[in-house]
Amino acid sequence: MSRKQRIPPEVNRILYVRNLPPKVTSEEMYDIFGEFGGIRQIRRGNAHDSRGTAFVVYEDIYGAKAALEALNGFNVAGRYLIILYYSPARMQAKTDLKKKQQEIDRLRRMAAKNEEE
Structure with a gap:
């Protein structure tokens, strides 16, 4: 992706992921999301109302943008991921x-x- 390409204002390096399968491991998360750029941190929800969600923090916005475009709707263990930019x-x-x-x-x-x- 060209660094000169104009990026929409809502794009940032933090992704909010929903509809994660309960059995997905941290290693699998890093394998899936790490393909698009360096990951600084992944935080999975563990409270009752936040299970199945995670925040994925990339090193830069280009990795986050590529991951969102490629993985939104991606099937993981029978569930389709819903990915949004963190707001x-x-x-x-x-x-x-x-x-x-x-x-x-x-x-x-x-x-x-x-x-x-």
């Missing part, structure tokens, strides 16, 4: 949405409890 704003919005939903649920429980009384 702090998008992740924060997801967290905010979860908090709002929890607050709505709490208010509904309070309303139901008040109706019973």
Whole structure:
């Protein structure tokens, strides 16, 4: 890939990977993603709500861009990978949405409890 090629603003060196098979190992992750450039770090989700996800941090944006283009939709152990560029704003919005939903649920429980009384 030519380094003079214009890169879209959303491109960065961190990829957010979803729909990972539960049995995929770290070595397999490095084999799959390392083909496209140097990897600085892979962080897999291990909490209940983050299983099947990972963050792959490349040394530069060109490796991340090549990996996203080649691996988005790639079949790994019967699952098709969903790969996005990491976006702090998008992740924060997801967290905010979860908090709002929890607050709505709490208010509904309070309303139901008040109706019973």
